[in-house]
Amino acid sequence: MKVVVIGIGLIGGSFAKDIKKLYSEASIWGMDKNDSHLDEAINLGIVDQKADNESLTNADIVIVSIPVDVLVQELPNILDKVGDETVVIDAGSTKRLICQAVANHPKRRNFLACHPIAGTEFSGPSAAINRLYEGKTNIICEVEETAFKLQEKALELFQKMGMRIRYMKPDAHDKHIAYVSHLSHISSFMLGKTVIEKEKNERDIFDMAGSGFESTVRLAKSSPDMWTPIFEQNRENVVETLQEYIQNLESFKKMIEANDFEGIYNEMNNTNKIKQILNGIPLTKN
Numbered sequence: 001m002k003v004v005v006i007g008i009g010l011i012g013g014s015f016a017k018d019i020k021k022l023y024s025e026a027s028i029w030g031m032d033k034n035d036s037h038l039d040e041a042i043n044l045g046i047v048d049q050k051a052d053n054e055s056l057t058n059a060d061i062v063i064v065s066i067p068v069d070v071l072v073q074e075l076p077n078i079l080d081k082v083g084d085e086t087v088v089i090d091a092g093s094t095k096r097l098i099c100q101a102v103a104n105h106p107k108r109r110n111f112l113a114c115h116p117i118a119g120t121e122f123s124g125p126s127a128a129i130n131r132l133y134e135g136k137t138n139i140i141c142e143v144e145e146t147a148f149k150l151q152e153k154a155l156e157l158f159q160k161m162g163m164r165i166r167y168m169k170p171d172a173h174d175k176h177i178a179y180v181s182h183l184s185h186i187s188s189f190m191l192g193k194t195v196i197e198k199e200k201n202e203r204d205i206f207d208m209a210g211s212g213f214e215s216t217v218r219l220a221k222s223s224p225d226m227w228t229p230i231f232e233q234n235r236e237n238v239v240e241t242l243q244e245y246i247q248n249l250e251s252f253k254k255m256i257e258a259n260d261f262e263g264i265y266n267e268m269n270n271t272n273k274i275k276q277i278l279n280g281i282p283l284t285k286n
């Protein structure tokens with residue numbers, strides 16, 4: 001099996017690591033605009049050899065894990081070069097503009113739009129992790145636009161990697177992911193900013209930072225190269241989520257100012273249900 005990974009960072013590298021473990025006969029070909037990343041991936045044994053455009057023609061699977069702005073630009077060019085039996089999978093954190101970019105492409109049926117909900121705040125090939133995707137959800141959009149045989153090929157891989165599959169329309173994906181993922185990143189970045197600005201003494205931050213601060217500010221360590229184009233592509237949904245978040249912050253502040261500690265208690269008590277939600281315990285009967 002020949003797999004080409006375009007963008008050999010945390011996401012692409014973790015795919016490569018799993019594929020190597022799961023398919024003993026797989027050869028992994030890597031492509032990255034950053035030569036040092038590619039060399040590093042080869043040294044780490046994540047990638048077997050460098051790929052060029054020609055490598056795409058007879059690949060079984062192409063995994064594209066690059067920033068979403070470059071993805072929108074490059075996906076049509078990648079599809080131009082692949083063979084009939086190649087399935088091209090992306091891992092972009094937005095879906096609407098990516099699906100739109102290839103909607104009328106003659107090889108649209110070679111493409112499967114995916115968003116594996118997995119990652120860390122780190123980037124680059126050295127951040128790649130074994131079994132990153134195990135037990136994680138992979139959101140697949142417009143599955144009906146992908147050739148059935150190629151869907152099956154990709155789904156077999158996802159199943160072996162232990163991913164759960166959920167199908168969604170690109171618009172719905174972008175709307176929901178704005179709340180659960182994109183807003184989390186903004187809130188973490190702005191928490192980090194507030195603390196850095198207000199606590200001028202770095203030693204105080206270091207000494208006071210327990211696991212509470214560490215866990216809420218973890219996402220503020222994420223790469224701006226990855227996140228700026230995500231916020232740009234999902235601008236409208238992100239603005240809507242921010243409006244609601246700011247309203248909630250304002251109302252929490254007002255309750256504290258008004259000594260409404262019963263209100264504060266209730267807010268937190270209601271929000272505790274996030275624990276059940278994240279444990280997969282249904283709160284409402286469907």
Ligand SMILES: O=C(O)C(=O)C[C@]1(C(=O)O)C=C[C@@H](O)C=C1
Nearest residue numbers: 092093116117118119120121181
């Ligand atoms: O856990 C993290 O550090 C992540 O950023 C992972 C995370 C997320 O959960 O928001 C971020 C972006 C990806 O599109 C999917 C997953």
